[in-house]
Amino acid sequence: MINLSINGLLVEVPEGTTILEAAKKLNFRIPTLCNHDDLCVAGNCRVCVIEQLGARTLTAACATPVSEGMQILTNSLKVRAARKHIIELLLSEHNADCTKCYKNGKCELQNLANEFSVGDHLFLDLIDLKDYTIDKFSPSIQKDDSKCIRCQRCVRTCEELQGVNALTVAYKGEHQKISTFEDLSMAEVICTSCGQCVNRCPTGALTERTYLDEVWDAILDPEKHVVVQTAPAVRVGLGEELGLDAGNRVTGKMVAALKRLGFNSVLDTDFSADLTIMEEGTELLMRLKKVLVDKDESVALPMTTSCSPGWVKFIEHAFPEYLPNVSTCKSPQQMFGALAKTYFAKVRNLDPKNIVSVSIMPCTAKKYEANRPEMRSSGFKDVDFVLTTRELSRMIRQAGINFNKLEEDKYDSIMGVSTGAGVIFGATGGVMEAALRTAYELVTGREVPFENLNIEPVRGMEGVRKASIMIEDCKPEWKFLEGVELKCVVAHGLVNARKVMQDLKDGKLDVHFIEIMACPGGCLGGGGQPIPTNEEIRRKRAEAIYEEDMSMEYRKSHENPEIVAIYRDFLGEPLGHKSHQLLHTHYKERDRY
């Protein structure tokens, strides 16, 4: 243990603790910008400088471990003067038109400027001297260099958490900026649209592309029937944007708010998550059959999931040779979209031309996915607009809805009933767990051998998790699986996805089924979820997801009565002709820059 004093108060902390953490222990908050719980230390913004008695220079609290006998001042004259200078300097290089800025009110730089009551600018305005650009080419991510403070959180995110390296620091001195390969737009490079950088950008430099106005126009157009679907993870995140602590489930209130906002049908992506399980589970079993029984070498195993569009884009860029391994199932969002303008239109007797299909997603990559040219199997754009959890909260605020006072409401039907299996899609390992609950039962006629159906080995926040399940006493038609140990691996965060794929490539991974989610924690940590994020927040959201699962009437996808109905009335059988037409897709190799 190390003893030190901070502002005259003594504190004892373990070796290796940073000054920042030690101060926190004494309830002194030191301002930070470049520091982020999920990322390695950068120490570049210098906002956190403190005075260490006897030192020649000030010290960056985030980057400096404590040492014995240190005497720290976090708010001395010297510190205050330097900190104010630093904030002033950042602002002098910054296009601070807060009232026009997407991050107005939710910006770490703005908060600091407020805290230090920066008034008349001390220094020259450098904005006019810079040739800042705004990149709006990506349907998911907007990058506005004039709002960038060069904290490099985005660069570290893309490298450390995602292993993508789409963003880098370019040039030096006054020209230094955050850039992409050859300054290409975000839409043209290996960026997966995952939005993790957006989640960690302290300012308005990286934001989602917003489609709020388009959605409002549709809602307010009497000709249109606006269908909205809500992804599993939204219900455990939205509350954070509306004043609640992390880990609150707000499903019923969210449904009520969506109805108040004027959506004509409020439906659930969890329904199509259940559908995904039926299709993907069957696909896995068919692949196993073809490999094990038919000895068909053209069939690729292991099979990977395909519901995370960031992951799909990643593999298209980085491991295109493994595209045949990716399940052909569309993501739940896109399955839902294709059905909204076919099945739903037919049952509800609506002209698909007049249906506007909106989805509320924890994800920015879904915005990109909805714009993929393949995603028009209904004959229309299957999903017209994708909004993030954050955008939904903004709509709720715009409409003046007192969210926390709302009575809980229920999803509309059809396509509004779901199961606990659909809900857990929102957490890493959830698709695997949901698929096992159904596939195991399909093959053996018995429930998965885990207490309360909770397959704990695939849960948790470990980057890569492995699990296996022994298949015994099969039903006659699945006899070829008798004695097979079904091996699975789950990974979240693309840096872990890369590890898994590399292991596969190196022949070091022997599994049948791989679940990959592009975002840390799975969708609940998606790029469209509330800011801030860190592992503790993501754990709380995950707990809420599993609580929601336990609270559901049905826990297994194949028991969902609406699923039973759609196969009976519309689709026929999993992997059938209609399914192929509406629910499955294909992929393409993409460039590597």
Add this chain to the structure above:
Amino acid sequence: MKNTHVKRVDLIFERTECKEVFAKVITMKPDDICQEILESGLKGRGGAGFPTGLKWRFTALEESDEKYVICNADEGEPGTFKDRQILDEVPEKVFCGMAIASRAIGARTGIVYLRGEYKFLLPKLNKALDEFHKLMKEFKHDFEVRIRLGSGAYICGEESALFESIEGKRGEPRNKPPYPTTSGLFSKPTLINNVETLDYCVMIMKYGAQHFQELGTKDSRGSKVFSVSGDTPRAGIYELELGMTVAQFVAEFGDGDTKAVQVGGASGFCVPRKRFDETIIGFEGVPTGGSMKLFNSSRSMYNVLHNYLEFFTEESCGQCTPCRVGCQQLLKGVEAVKKGEKTSKYLDELLKLSRTMKIASKCGLGQSVGNAFSSIVENFKEEIIY
């Protein structure tokens, strides 16, 4: 008084039989080598002036399967060209210095980080390196030196940015601590010394600490190689005993009309004529990596300052706020004052800013911008304003 005039010294370029020196070193205990260097009083000649013997001992004390000895030959400070001269004339001594260091700290790998523009030295260096490796074999001393060309940015001379650059990353300085002696190249304990420092180590091992220690002053032992430039009839490279005043230096190298001397290049201090007598060139006065630039009364100190600020505005790596934006503000700020867009009082704001840069920047570059800035602005205010 000892230093009544500038005393020339001939150690750095003195031809030396490295074999003999190393034969002596190889029989010594590693810590005795560190002790000898420490007793000589030698301080690093790359700019920061850290006691070399201490640095060696710290690195020696680290336990690690791998350690590195790095020779910093990036020489990016404008107006400095002494390392080039040393490598050109006596490369074998620099390698020998690295070998002595490797013996002292227990390293098997050495790297010379050579400024990109000095590529033309490669044939000569490679030849000397072949000889050197033969010598190492003769002594059965397991130590191999590689030469790595620099990436061309001034900041890559800063030790931690240099490591990043060798590791194939962008040359951005790291946070300290940890210091290179505990975690340097590839996170291994690393000893990094300037070319000239390593050469002196050879001479200290040759003649003994005492010999070196007798030169110079208490705070600045020994001698040092200076690159003299600017308004001087005697531009060039000189090895001089440390401890002289600027006045003594100017008497020897000035053109009779010297109004200021920039000691230590862009990151050093500007000494005006009225301070020549009282200012000692050395760690007790104004330290220098070797650059001595003289200005006579025909020079505009505004232009001098403007050049330095342009240099820093370009050469800052750009990662930290005080340095990246501070440099731009100082540059644009003096321009605005010159043009009359800002009043002369604005210079006081800029001086305060330069003090913030000195204490809040992440590395030595940003921390030293204020040296030239404040010493020029404070001493030549009229020239800046009008």
